[in-house]
Amino acid sequence: MRALERQAMQPIMTIGDIHDFLDREFPQIHADGRMLVVTDIGPGRLTMRFAPNERHLRPGNTISGPSMVMLADVAAYAVILAHVGPVALAVTTSLNINFLRKPKLAPLSCECRILKLGKRLAVIDILLMQENAEGPAAQATATYSIPPR
Amino acid sequence: MRALERQAMQPIMTIGDIHDFLDREFPQIHADGRMLVVTDIGPGRLTMRFAPNERHLRPGNTISGPSMVMLADVAAYAVILAHVGPVALAVTTSLNINFLRKPKLAPLSCECRILKLGKRLAVIDILLMQENAEGPAAQATATYSIPPR
Amino acid sequence: MRALERQAMQPIMTIGDIHDFLDREFPQIHADGRMLVVTDIGPGRLTMRFAPNERHLRPGNTISGPSMVMLADVAAYAVILAHVGPVALAVTTSLNINFLRKPKLAPLSCECRILKLGKRLAVIDILLMQENAEGPAAQATATYSIPPR
Amino acid sequence: MRALERQAMQPIMTIGDIHDFLDREFPQIHADGRMLVVTDIGPGRLTMRFAPNERHLRPGNTISGPSMVMLADVAAYAVILAHVGPVALAVTTSLNINFLRKPKLAPLSCECRILKLGKRLAVIDILLMQENAEGPAAQATATYSIPPR
Numbered sequence: 320m321r322a323l324e325r326q327a328m329q330p331i332m333t334i335g336d337i338h339d340f341l342d343r344e345f346p347q348i349h350a351d352g353r354m355l356v357v358t359d360i361g362p363g364r365l366t367m368r369f370a371p372n373e374r375h376l377r378p379g380n381t382i383s384g385p386s387m388v389m390l391a392d393v394a395a396y397a398v399i400l401a402h403v404g405p406v407a408l409a410v411t412t413s414l415n416i417n418f419l420r421k422p423k424l425a426p427l428s429c430e431c432r433i434l435k436l437g438k439r440l441a442v443i444d445i446l447l448m449q450e451n452a453e454g455p456a457a458q459a460t461a462t463y464s465i466p467p468r
Numbered sequence: 469m470r471a472l473e474r475q476a477m478q479p480i481m482t483i484g485d486i487h488d489f490l491d492r493e494f495p496q497i498h499a500d501g502r503m504l505v506v507t508d509i510g511p512g513r514l515t516m517r518f519a520p521n522e523r524h525l526r527p528g529n530t531i532s533g534p535s536m537v538m539l540a541d542v543a544a545y546a547v548i549l550a551h552v553g554p555v556a557l558a559v560t561t562s563l564n565i566n567f568l569r570k571p572k573l574a575p576l577s578c579e580c581r582i583l584k585l586g587k588r589l590a591v592i593d594i595l596l597m598q599e600n601a602e603g604p605a606a607q608a609t610a611t612y613s614i615p616p617r
Numbered sequence: 618m619r620a621l622e623r624q625a626m627q628p629i630m631t632i633g634d635i636h637d638f639l640d641r642e643f644p645q646i647h648a649d650g651r652m653l654v655v656t657d658i659g660p661g662r663l664t665m666r667f668a669p670n671e672r673h674l675r676p677g678n679t680i681s682g683p684s685m686v687m688l689a690d691v692a693a694y695a696v697i698l699a700h701v702g703p704v705a706l707a708v709t710t711s712l713n714i715n716f717l718r719k720p721k722l723a724p725l726s727c728e729c730r731i732l733k734l735g736k737r738l739a740v741i742d743i744l745l746m747q748e749n750a751e752g753p754a755a756q757a758t759a760t761y762s763i764p765p766r
Numbered sequence: 767m768r769a770l771e772r773q774a775m776q777p778i779m780t781i782g783d784i785h786d787f788l789d790r791e792f793p794q795i796h797a798d799g800r801m802l803v804v805t806d807i808g809p810g811r812l813t814m815r816f817a818p819n820e821r822h823l824r825p826g827n828t829i830s831g832p833s834m835v836m837l838a839d840v841a842a843y844a845v846i847l848a849h850v851g852p853v854a855l856a857v858t859t860s861l862n863i864n865f866l867r868k869p870k871l872a873p874l875s876c877e878c879r880i881l882k883l884g885k886r887l888a889v890i891d892i893l894l895m896q897e898n899a900e901g902p903a904a905q906a907t908a909t910y911s912i913p914p915r
Contacts, residue, residue: 344527345527347523384541384563385537385538385541389534392533413564413711414537415565415907417561419889434905435867435902439762454881458891458907460864462864562860566732566733566760568740583752583753588911591715593756604732609756645823645824672797676792681836682858683832683833686831686832686835687830690832710864710865711865712863713861713863714862716857716858716860
């Protein structure tokens, strides 16, 4: 994905830094095993991979909507974290998701792009995709409140 | 909540019918114990109660956003089911949620109201509330595609 | 509509105050004549009436979507104004609207309800209705950033 | 923008075809002069340029939110039209918009991308941008109901 900010933002945390932070602060997201892995970080963007298990299954051998929301929310949180650093903790204030194509029970890739990183609000564009699919499984935007730094 | 449709819609399934249907078709939602219970059904509306556990916890002793989305989605699905019957299976096409106040790790009540129940689309208004809170924990709207009947 | 905040919020501006403020600060909304009138204010809520003209028409003798968004946005702005006073100027940060039933080219009533009025963000629930219709024409939620007071 | 559908969709109307159709079916959008021009069409995408006038002004010399919604809605409608042809008339069922940066009273470019073009629903991703700005003015997604073909 191309960067959307003219003065390209630079991430200040590595993939390892983000994994360490999430392990420490959000142990719950690994309650069923390590399902979420950051696979790429760049200016204004981050990609996370989700390996679903039986718990995320829905009739029709697909992944549940709330599991896709969980992936979108953790990945969007991570792209902000990567660009702001581990000091400020962003809080989700709203999320809008469009379910486009039923994914199979197979890994989902989540591409996040920063639309805005302001002093008080961050807005993230999110695309959920599966290999060999005809198009994205879901698209979302999420807004986060950034505490005073 | 008052009914929003002029010719008040009538539910055609009882609380017991809905519990039986969800148990049979969505056993996954009870993977961690029986957390979701329909407590009230009326014309164009339904209330579901969610008893969260450790798995739904987030730092600050609050309930995770994706858990609130799961509650909103299951309850909205149930209010459509109650009014359409167990034949047609609605599919979530989009969901918009505003997180308003951090809930405590205590039961959440989810009030759903049918805004529209058309031939192809249903739109549901959803309010998540906790006892003794100053206002709602979250508000959502969700859209469902209704298969041809 | 019932109040959603436990400690009912009290409006601090009258209908006349709000009309004066909008006339002075937003003369553009009356470019085609006085189309928007506040008809009611109460704790945490406000109702605005919109009298559409030819300019708001769409094929099928209905009101255009952007005209409904304009009504929702001005009315939601007005309910915040009524509770915060004319000092702070709220800025729309996001808006989600569901178009439910095509309205006729006749007056639309817009009921706004404050879901949250925080230090930094306000979230408003909005319902657009027409007399003798089977249900609401549209439902929206809008989020506003409140400047430091 | 890259195409999001694996089997790239092909537009079946030209820029001239779309202008003729909009002129004939939606004369209202030109009530204040020709403000909306399609500048580019490609597989799964379309760009529309909006030249605002005094009517679209808001305090602070910026473009009003409802004017941006109008642009997003007409452009998203046009990208569906371009790929489906002038037979079926799509109806907006929902729209979600994030206002990111206040635009100046200068032309806005609207880039639309088809996320899904199904038998019943189309979902469009929309980005509003201005030359020399630091990032997008707004991002939106809109859903359209496609009548039976």
